[in-house]
Amino acid sequence: xxxxxxxxEEVEAIQLLGREVASRHGSVEEDDFLDSASTYxxxxxxxxxxxxNAFRLMEPSGVCVISGYPVDDAKIGKTPAHWRKExxxxxxxxxxxxxxxxxxxxxxxIAWAHQRDGLICQDLVPIESHKExxxxxGSERDLVWHTEDARYSYRxxxxxxxxxxxxxxxxxxxxxxxxxxxxxxxxxxxxxxRFVFRPDPSHPTDNKREKAPVxxxxxxxxxVRFDPYSMDRPETEEARSAMDYLIRxxxxxxxxxxxxPGECLFIDNYKAVHGRSSFKARFxxxxxxxxxxxxxxxxxxxxxxxxxxxxxxxx
Numbered sequence: 582x583x584x585x586x587x588x589x590e591e592v593e594a595i596q597l598l599g600r601e602v603a604s605r606h607g608s609v610e611e612d613d614f615l616d617s618a619s620t621y622x623x624x625x626x627x628x629x630x631x632x633x634n635a636f637r638l639m640e641p642s643g644v645c646v647i648s649g650y651p652v653d654d655a656k657i658g659k660t661p662a663h664w665r666k667e668x669x670x671x672x673x674x675x676x677x678x679x680x681x682x683x684x685x686x687x688x689x690x691i692a693w694a695h696q697r698d699g700l701i702c703q704d705l706v707p708i709e710s711h712k713e714x715x716x717x718x719g720s721e722r723d724l725v726w727h728t729e730d731a732r733y734s735y736r737x738x739x740x741x742x743x744x745x746x747x748x749x750x751x752x753x754x755x756x757x758x759x760x761x762x763x764x765x766x767x768x769x770x771x772x773x774x775r776f777v778f779r780p781d782p783s784h785p786t787d788n789k790r791e792k793a794p795v796x797x798x799x800x801x802x803x804x805v806r807f808d809p810y811s812m813d814r815p816e817t818e819e820a821r822s823a824m825d826y827l828i829r830x831x832x833x834x835x836x837x838x839x840x841x842p843g844e845c846l847f848i849d850n851y852k853a854v855h856g857r858s859s860f861k862a863r864f865x866x867x868x869x870x871x872x873x874x875x876x877x878x879x880x881x882x883x884x885x886x887x888x889x890x891x892x893x894x895x896x
Contacts, residue, residue: 582838583632583642587649591626595650598624599675602682607670609677609702615690615893621678622685633686636847637878640802643757643853650679650843657745659866664697664704664718673745673872676843677702680743680872683845687739688878693730694896695786701893705742705871707862715810716782717857717873726754726835726856729848729875731808732778732791735883735895737875740848740855744840746870752837753846755855758796758805761830768803770823771796777813778806795827804851807831840871 602621606614636645658672684690692701707720730736774794780787798804809828815821848855862868886895
């Protein structure tokens with residue numbers, strides 16, 4: 582896993598930039614902020630820009646971490662009880678700015694109209710009524726590894742996570758497809774469009790399905806699109822066998838990282854699957870709290886689903 586540890590000088594520069602940007606924008610959901618994010622991002626320390634550019638361009642790993650950003654636990658307040666935003670200014674605006682500016686070095690933040698009220702920057706927190714659900718807001722069940730929004734051709738290229746609080750050291754789990762030793766004779770069928778993807782439970786109003794391959798791109802270093810929990814079982818024994826083979830191979834290579842406050846984890850949604858281990862939430866304002874963004878490398882690919890060229894909302 583590729584990691585960048587910020588220096589004190591870099592932290593000072595980031596905080597200065599974050600305060601300046603936060604003074605101009607009341608929210609990272611504002612169109613003005615989103616339109617300017619890639620410009621602001623060029624003022625981040627050069628080492629961060631170099632690190633994320635290499636992650637984007639060279640694909641050295643399925644995940645990377647930037648650590649060393651300080652989070653004031655008292656200042657950010659209690660872990661929210663729900664992902665829905667409270668009216669008014671956010672106590673975590675500067676943290677949200679930092680995550681979004683790092684993300685802007687990889688692409689443009691996007692949101693789905695039928696997921697979490699179309700929010701760009703989402704709170705990943707345990708919700709008491711969801712504790713047994715297979716959702717990011719669940720807690721008592723493992724969130725089974727998956728490609729984010731696998732049902733959609735225009736899914737994000739990257740997922741950005743920033744940890745604000747993780748007192749129980751709950752791991753974010755992942756497997757990079759390049760770490761999986763794939764048998765060429767077993768995976769050929771996975772490159773064929775035989776697999777039916779359904780919307781995951783975070784898209785409650787969508788019921789459409791899409792047939793596509795699970796692996797694509799370079800057979801020697803493939804991209805992956807896989808979410809067995811939200812897929813139909815294939816019709817043929819050959820395809821079922823291939824799907825089960827890849828599930829086992831990914832399970833055998835599953836690892837994880839328990840993010841510390843201030844750490845940002847970027848997941849290449851084409852090169853890695855990810856999930857979350859189960860934990861016992863307290864629902865008292867002290868539970869695990871992450872921020873999440875979805876990032877697209879090329880907005881033009883989803884133009885038919887967006888109202889305007891610069892719109893980040895996929896309908």
